[in-house]
Amino acid sequence: MNSETVEVREVSPGYGFTAEKPTEPFGYKQTEVGVIPEDWSVLTVGVLNPFVTSGSRGWAQYYSKFGDLFVRITNMSRENVHLDLTDTRFVSVPNIGQEGDRTSLARGDLLISITADIGIIGYIDESVPLPAYINQHIALVRFPSEIVCSKFVALFLAFGEGQKRFHAITDQGAKAGINLKTVRELPLALPPTLKEQRAIATALSDVDALLEELDRLIAKKHDIKQATMQQLLTGQTRLPGFEGEWEEAQLGELCSFHKGKGLPKSSLDAYGRYECIHYGELFTQYGVEIRKTISRTSTRGDKFLSVANDVLMPTSDVTPSGLAKASCIKSDKVVLGGDILVIRADPHTLNGTFLSYIIRNDDDQVLRLVTGTTVYHLYGSDMRKFTLRIPGVREQNEIVKALLAMGDEVEAIKQRRAKTVVLKQSMMQELLTGRTRLKVAEQNSEFLC
Template sequence: MSGVAEASPKYLVDVARNGIPVGYKQTEVGVIPGDWEVVEFGSALKEFRNGYAFSASGYASTGTPIITMAQIGLSGSFQFDISKVNKWDSEQQDSLKEFWVRDGDLLIAMTDVTPDKNLIGQMAIAKLDGIALLNQRVGLLRLKNEIAYSGYFSFLSCLPVWKTYCKGVASLGVQANIGTSDIRKAKVPLPTVKEQTTIANALSDVDALISELEKLIAKKQAIKTATMQQLLTGRTRLPQFALREDGTPKGTKPSELGEIPEDWEVMRLGHLAKFFKGSGLPKSELSESGKIKCIHYGQLFTTYGPKIDRVISRTENVGIVTSQENDVLMPTSDVTPNGLATASCITETGVTLGGDILIIRSDKQKLNGVFFSYLVNVLRDQVMQLVTGSTVYHLYGSDMAKFEFAFPSKEEQTAIATILSDMDAEIQALEQRLGKTRQIKQGMMQELLTGKTRLIKPSKEVIHE
């Protein structure tokens, strides 16, 4: 990158020997470039005000939006949806002028009710199309533009050193609070406005990439959901299964489940499958060094989707119950009933299956396990009707045996399962890319906001002998 001040061999030797490289200095906020300053945050502020205590009784269905703590994200994002935020009568807007929030204003969270209190002191830049109103316990920061850039401080508030300070001075409890004086007294590293802007722009570019990936994933998820609804119910047929032998389009027929494709069948699961239950395998028996592949029932909620083609866990102990290819696995107990309406097909034989796993072993010539796992997600309301219990909910093989559904030929099941699996694989690849991009951003923040990596040449000469 043009203009980047690169580290010389001498620089790296100094780091190894002394911990502080040439051209850098030790300060209250850590090691920073020699041409950066450390100042109290208050010296960079032109204005700092708290919000207004809006009463819920005065909320309006339409009007001026109210900015609350909910709009400040843990990563410094501005989470704003005008259709979901509370609003105030617009006719009173002018009388509340001192609490106006404009596009580009810097906001700070002065209260935190999250368990780990990582939101306290977090800053975010408002992104608005018009005027909004500032709620109490949200601070509005207007900076001295000649020495400070809001984008830089928004990212700076994501660093551990800032969060540690804010937690340290806040009054902790169920609700943590931080005062304006403590925020003003906070020591912050201050490069030139030019360098602040360059740093913020670089990190904003990564944020833009993250945002685009999130939107793309959401779009792909929506397309997959719609595709599942169409293909798994027969409302839309794949071209190779849509026509009769004479070339005319296939129609529908009435059934106990309503209209279904004319060449689909309706059957109870108990007529197609046998049911087993996993055994043992507490979490304490999971081992990274183990040689036996295994699945703990909790992983059906957190780790695996409709198709399990790679088992990630291992154990040292040989399991009593193991998988067969095409088995469909479902959790048999949970504290919420919704969690039980999930299914995963394992494509591997011989994997140890832990307790509280319901194993649905069907005739492979009649039922594709991956197809059925996707179908469970579409027909989750029907599955929910089979769940029993109150405090802890259960789903047993005898319950799922009553599950009635319509299904096509094995060939069509396989074609549908392949399409949906390919969609999931594409989404998973995008999610992995998103995760890596977020990691890159974290690394960039640590490098750029501490001056360890410079995007412009130092404003004062830094000697690397």
């Protein structure tokens, strides 16, 4: 037998095994509600010893034009936790009694929709008039204010990880609904101190306040624009430097009428060579003026092409009110699809955008020209009869400039609001998961919880 010595060597480091590194960053932990800071706790709603109940049936007999607020799911929104009281119902109950006391709301209450569209969260703040009551489709959760900030809990359940439990229940396929036991079992991730909970709730509420302020500003600017439009388009108010009578005419005396051709949706091509407009886009994509088209097609062939200053209107819809749309296109040679009525005027006589404003502002007259029962139609022969009063083209141009400037101002505020919504989403993702921590040592939050 060969007695050679066998040398045993160490295993190459390349074949070694290394422990998998944890995916959570230092100071964080993985929980059933996601990754949260190590000093945050995961608790269920019931552990916090809240009062939990739901509304009662049979309130319809107490409905009245005046009385106490009666909160329904329609007053709750997925956009934020504040109640929407634009569509309110009231109840007048002569003797409230124990049942009324049980379902009566208080400041700081948390509301959860528990039937149909489950998981919509509401919060009762100072904007909600009291006394107020809830119906049987809503659960009420009232936390001890010395234990937890209920506004923080409302925000946690309304967004992000808090909604996953509701989605899981909805995805089960059974009739959507949860009971109060399930409400008590909802998991929460809580910062260690009331002060931090309140600071987070206050920060997010400040963003909500900004959004509400922007909504009010948009509504105000819109109302001013509508009033100004009514004054300028009828000649009740004249811009400085203009005077004289306006001419009254039928549209058929001022314009020629045409119709687009073909262009089914199947012919739309995001990489197509030619700009085009499908008639359906006039309902949803374009306003009074078309400065830039959104669709393209690869074939132009015998298609009908636009001339700058053309006014475009849809010619068929399932509702007559949808046909009172008019948009002035500012570009030549755009392919115009079938079911588009093209109103063509000499720009030295009639500003197309001015005409679009006139048509949209006088939708009642357009509706009188519409024909049909199941599907409604508007033809060039109908719009020829449309009557209008117009000033000289120079005054038309100045009116258009004024109204477009007001519209651009409203649009700028809307864009600012959209950016604020994105900011809020980012803040919620950071603050409600503890990815970003607020310095609260020197804060003295008076937030109601």
